[in-house]
Amino acid sequence: xxxxxxxxxxxxxxxxxxxxxxxxxxxxxxxxxxxxxxxxxxxxxxxxxxxxxxxxxxxxxxxxxxxxxxxxxxxxxxxxxxxxxxxxxxxxxxxxxxxxxxxxxxxxxxxxxxxxxxxxxxxxxxxxxxxxxxxxxxxxxxxxxxxxxxxxxxxxxxxx
Amino acid sequence: xxxxxxxxxxxxxxxxxxxxxxxxxxxxxxxxxxxxxxxxxxxxxxxxxxxxxxxxxxxxxxxxxxxxxxxxxxxxxxxxxxxxxxxxxxxxxxxxxxxxxxxxxxxxxxxxxxxxxxxxxxxxxxxxxxxxxxxxxxxxxxxxxxxxxxxxxxxxxxxxxxxxxxxxxxxxxxxxxxxxxxxxxxxxxxxxxxxxxxxxxxxxxxxxxxxxxxxxxxx
Amino acid sequence: xxxxxxxxxxxxxxxxxxxxxxxxxxxxxxxxxxxxxxxxxxxxxxxxxxxxxxxxxxxxxxxxxxxxxxxxxxxxxxxxxxxxxxxxxxxxxxxxxxxxxxxxxxxxxxxxxxxxxxxxxxxxxxxxxxxxxxxxxxxxxxxxxxxxxxxxxxxxxxxxxxxxxxxxxxxxxxxxxxxxxxxxxxxxxxxxxxxxxxxxxxxxxxxxxxxxxxxxxxxxxxxxxxxxxxxxxxxxxxxx
Numbered sequence: 001x002x003x004x005x006x007x008x009x010x011x012x013x014x015x016x017x018x019x020x021x022x023x024x025x026x027x028x029x030x031x032x033x034x035x036x037x038x039x040x041x042x043x044x045x046x047x048x049x050x051x052x053x054x055x056x057x058x059x060x061x062x063x064x065x066x067x068x069x070x071x072x073x074x075x076x077x078x079x080x081x082x083x084x085x086x087x088x089x090x091x092x093x094x095x096x097x098x099x100x101x102x103x104x105x106x107x108x109x110x111x112x113x114x115x116x117x118x119x120x121x122x123x124x125x126x127x128x129x130x131x132x133x134x135x136x137x138x139x140x141x142x143x144x145x146x147x148x149x150x151x152x153x154x155x156x157x158x159x160x
Numbered sequence: 161x162x163x164x165x166x167x168x169x170x171x172x173x174x175x176x177x178x179x180x181x182x183x184x185x186x187x188x189x190x191x192x193x194x195x196x197x198x199x200x201x202x203x204x205x206x207x208x209x210x211x212x213x214x215x216x217x218x219x220x221x222x223x224x225x226x227x228x229x230x231x232x233x234x235x236x237x238x239x240x241x242x243x244x245x246x247x248x249x250x251x252x253x254x255x256x257x258x259x260x261x262x263x264x265x266x267x268x269x270x271x272x273x274x275x276x277x278x279x280x281x282x283x284x285x286x287x288x289x290x291x292x293x294x295x296x297x298x299x300x301x302x303x304x305x306x307x308x309x310x311x312x313x314x315x316x317x318x319x320x321x322x323x324x325x326x327x328x329x330x331x332x333x334x335x336x337x338x339x340x341x342x343x344x345x346x347x348x349x350x351x352x353x354x355x356x357x358x359x360x361x362x363x364x365x366x367x368x369x370x371x372x373x374x375x376x377x378x379x
Numbered sequence: 380x381x382x383x384x385x386x387x388x389x390x391x392x393x394x395x396x397x398x399x400x401x402x403x404x405x406x407x408x409x410x411x412x413x414x415x416x417x418x419x420x421x422x423x424x425x426x427x428x429x430x431x432x433x434x435x436x437x438x439x440x441x442x443x444x445x446x447x448x449x450x451x452x453x454x455x456x457x458x459x460x461x462x463x464x465x466x467x468x469x470x471x472x473x474x475x476x477x478x479x480x481x482x483x484x485x486x487x488x489x490x491x492x493x494x495x496x497x498x499x500x501x502x503x504x505x506x507x508x509x510x511x512x513x514x515x516x517x518x519x520x521x522x523x524x525x526x527x528x529x530x531x532x533x534x535x536x537x538x539x540x541x542x543x544x545x546x547x548x549x550x551x552x553x554x555x556x557x558x559x560x561x562x563x564x565x566x567x568x569x570x571x572x573x574x575x576x577x578x579x580x581x582x583x584x585x586x587x588x589x590x591x592x593x594x595x596x597x598x599x600x601x602x603x604x605x606x607x608x609x610x611x612x613x614x615x616x617x618x619x
Contacts (some may be wrong), residue, residue: 032367049548050493108487142552144565146409316515325508
């Protein structure tokens with residue numbers, strides 16, 4: 001039976017065998033993979049969204065109150081009217097759900113009917129469906145289509 | 161691995177208990193940073209703002225940076241690292257031990273600064289208590305990530321200034337998830353989602369640390 | 380023979396591809412139905428981002444993994460990782476700048492706090508951090524090992540950026556080329572020009588990488604020569 005003195009000086013255990021450390025690595029990788037799958041499968045990553053759609057906002061209308069949010073919807077054709085300090089228009093979600101927006105500040109260059117927009121602002125009261133915007137952002141889609149697919153040649157020969 | 165972890169954690173905490181750097185240097189710094197964030201918000205917003213959780217975590221990031229740096233400075237005496245290496249300690253155990261010690265230190269500072277946030281920034285006490293478990297998990301994840309990144313910069317030229325550049329990007333998701341779970345606790349909504357994210361982040365950082373710490377320490 | 384020829388042709392072919400892209404992009408392709416002439420940024424921004432995220436950061440990551448793997452460990456891998464990361468910094472900055480220029484007229488803002496923009500900016504900081512980490516370590520083995528570990532850790536951000544537009548609702552548009560249903564959302568000549576821009580900028584990356592790599596080899600050999608010379612001088616001092 002070695003005394004405490006000698007056991008302090010006794011050689012340390014040899015480094016662990018490579019196979020054991022390999023199994024540990026595999027184990028850690030499995031846990032890491034499982035953690036990532038849990039994260040993705042729960043769909044919880046959706047909570048980092050940049051905006052609320054009209055549908056989402058109307059579904060949780062009562063809890064939103066007059067909190068500042070970013071609201072996304074498609075500009076309804078024919079609803080745009082320029083006001084003295086910006087523009088007012090109607091944005092729609094699916095199934096004809098719509099919100100009337102009165103936004104201050106000049107809208108971006110691409111702002112037009114039938115385009116998805118994100119409006120920063122808040123509902124005017126805790127129950128109303130009128131939205132007061134402080135900024136309009138245009139969210140363009142990922143689709144690119146030529147402006148004049150059946151273009152003709154101009155007299156000077158250009159096709160632009 | 162576990163035994164090595166205990167040994168290393170005990171060693172780091174013992175040094176901390178004797179030097180009292182956390183108590184006399186880091187905590188006053190954290191308190192001052194909290195006061196300054198209140199001043200930065202201005203008198204109109206400091207007591208009513210919903211920025212409390214975010215500012216708490218921002219201050220905790222700075223505190224964590226100081227503590228990570230400290231965790232490696234105590235080993236910077238010439239020969240210390242070499243002699244630790246010759247002991248043949250399991251690197252994964254060393255990593256876990258250093259993370260554990262850092263975690264305890266961050267938990268202590270976190271509790272104090274959380275109380276400070278409630279006091280100074282008027283963040284709801286009930287909400288803060290509900291958020292406490294998620295705060296502890298986030299700080300644990302922060303200490304695991306910090307230990308790994310601290311090892312990357314240990315002994316490098318200008319390690320103290322290099323550490324924030326490398327570590328803060330890794331802290332960004334923790335800041336977001338921590339802030340959201342804290343805010344969710346204050347408004348009683350969707351707390352579990354963010355809880356899960358910080359828990360997964362903790363598992364991920366500990367896992368990556370166990371895998372890679374050995375690579376950093378091998379000679 | 381083929382290697383020599385391809386090396387010699389890399390520069391001219393790159394320039395030709397890029398010149399063709401710009402000609403097609405600026406004069407031949409039509410304006411977009413919604414975006415008008417703003418669409419011409421489509422032939423720069425996506426390709427630059429592709430090189431920044433996947434080609435250059437990917438090259439740096441793979442080279443780092445190969446360095447850490449004992450069977451393929453060599454300073455060549457370390458050097459490739461370093462040079463690719465340096466080019467990556469340039470392309471990430473270009474991605475942010477061209478994106479910002481595109482964002483202002485379309486969205487109405489230079490910058491938005493959405494998931495893709497923020498994660499790309501963080502990748503830029505990580506890439507700069509990688510270069511800073513290299514400068515802070517003098518010992519070449521230690522430097523190589525540490526920077527390889529850091530590159531691999533940083534690469535976790537790349538899939539996050541890639542999937543950010545699918546996982547979250549972002550102001551940034553969804554994928555145009557790498558769509559989930561493998562359908563290209565660009566029409567006609569615009570599509571071909573877009574694909575050509577990808578080829579052109581990818582070639583540009585390899586051209587820059589090769590130049591940077593040669594420079595690095597030269598720098599190292601100069602350093603070695605200067606060291607040898609200094610040693611020789613000291614030896615002579617001893618003899619005198």
